[in-house]
Amino acid sequence: xxxxxxxxxxxxxxxxxxxxxxxxxxxxxxxxxxxxxxxxxxxxxxxxxxxxxxxxxxxxxxxxxxxxxxxxxxxxxxxxxxxxxxxxxxxxxxxxxxxxxxxxxxxxxxxxxxxxxxxxxxxxxxxxxxxxxxxxxxxxxxxxxxxxxxxxxxxxxxxxxxxxxxxxxxxxxxxxxxxxxxxxxxxxxxxxxxxxxxxxxxxxxxxxxxxxxxxxxxxxxxxxxxxxxxxxxxxxxxxxxxxxxxxxxxxxxxxxxxxxxxxxxxxxxxxxxxxxxxxxxxxxxxxxxxxxxxxxxxxxxxxxxxxxxxxxxxxxxxxxx
Numbered sequence: 386x387x388x389x390x391x392x393x394x395x396x397x398x399x400x401x402x403x404x405x406x407x408x409x410x411x412x413x414x415x416x417x418x419x420x421x422x423x424x425x426x427x428x429x430x431x432x433x434x435x436x437x438x439x440x441x442x443x444x445x446x447x448x449x450x451x452x453x454x455x456x457x458x459x460x461x462x463x464x465x466x467x468x469x470x471x472x473x474x475x476x477x478x479x480x481x482x483x484x485x486x487x488x489x490x491x492x493x494x495x496x497x498x499x500x501x502x503x504x505x506x507x508x509x510x511x512x513x514x515x516x517x518x519x520x521x522x523x524x525x526x527x528x529x530x531x532x533x534x535x536x537x538x539x540x541x542x543x544x545x546x547x548x549x550x551x552x553x554x555x556x557x558x559x560x561x562x563x564x565x566x567x568x569x570x571x572x573x574x575x576x577x578x579x580x581x582x583x584x585x586x587x588x589x590x591x592x593x594x595x596x597x598x599x600x601x602x603x604x605x606x607x608x609x610x611x612x613x614x615x616x617x618x619x620x621x622x623x624x625x626x627x628x629x630x631x632x633x634x635x636x637x638x639x640x641x642x643x644x645x646x647x648x649x650x651x652x653x654x655x656x657x658x659x660x661x662x663x664x665x666x667x668x669x670x671x672x673x674x675x676x677x678x679x680x681x682x683x684x685x686x687x688x689x690x691x692x693x694x695x696x697x698x699x700x701x702x703x704x705x706x
Contacts, residue, residue: 401557402470402500404536406431408543409468413439419547420460420467422446424453429559430470430500450475454483454497461493466547473499473556474506477518481525488552489527496546497554503594503644504677504685505559511676515556520649522554523622529553529575530621532593534565538619541573549575558594558644560682565596565617578625584614587700588632588639592618592651594682595642595691602696613700621651626658633663638703640668642691644682647671666706668699 413419413435421432422444436443444460446453450471457467469476476499477484488495499518506513523530529551533539539557546553565581573579581596582603591599596617603613614636616628633639639659641652652669659667670691678688686692690699 398561399536400431400559400561401533401536401539402429402431402559404539405498405543405557406435408540410435410438412544412547413442416466416547417442418465420444420465422453422457422460422467422469422471424448424450424471424475426471426500429472430498432470450480451483454480454495455487457495457497458483458487458491458493461495466494466496468496468498470498470500472506472513473502473515473518474513477515477521477554481521484522484528484554485525489525492527493552494550495552497552499554499556501559502556503558503682504672505682507681507685508679510679514677516644516646516672516677517649518554518556519621519643519645519651520653523654524649527552529623531555531575531619532621533557533619534593534596534617535562537564537566537569538573538617541569542619545573545575556593558682562594563597565600573619576620576623576625578628579617579619580614580628581617582613582615584612585636586612586638586704588614588616588636589642589696589700590616590618590629590632590639590651590655591642592621593644595644598686598691598693598696599642601693602700605693605697606700609701611700611704618651618655621654624654624658626662629655629658630662633659633665638666638700640670640696640700640703642696643671644686644691645671647673666703668703670696670699
């Protein structure tokens, strides 16, 4: 059984935003056209060091999310490579018209980084949770949508995006993330899913911080004699349809896990592919049609069944049926 990630030691305390900030600083030193734009979010985006070392390459717009997208679009038209770092809940909702028209429709080379996405703002509740952003952004023509699983993938994703000429929305969380990869020694390709663990009995497809949940679930299932494939769908759009269809044909059952509403996100994208190409049972795990409870990410994940125990039980039920 092939597995490229089983399993990094638990306890990593590095947030994806820190990995992205460090990578942008390294790249910004070499490329004066690389710019970072923040909306009173320099601290929460971990861009303080970037601003201190490269003050001429950072633009502070203030709490004006619609303006920040328009300004980034103008800078891109001027030949710059702008990376917008703003809270996902506001960037994907307050600025959606500017993203649709100024960025996607105009095909400007703007990279939108939605920070503190999902439920990582915790106790601030529905106004600050961002669990509809994938549904909204992936429906916009010309806009790619991505989510890194950990610090290693966050770094490789940003490195790939610097010279990627399409507009992109990247969603990351706020808190430290357990590693899913042992190292950066793997091939990252935009639009190409990564099979983290081979298996033949069932497939779990995850993205972002739920990838580690999927990997840990595969470990539990393996200890019980169940062969579980794990696919990291780091690019929600363009979706790796071949990997999904292959998994459906070879394992016959699919579970999706996401820090997002069960409507319009990863599960919906996977189901669209399955239903039109090779129908098999699919279970979508995510946030139901209600305001997510308040609490830290782990508490919210456990409450809604985005946990190793719940996913492994669901997998066994699907196999038994």
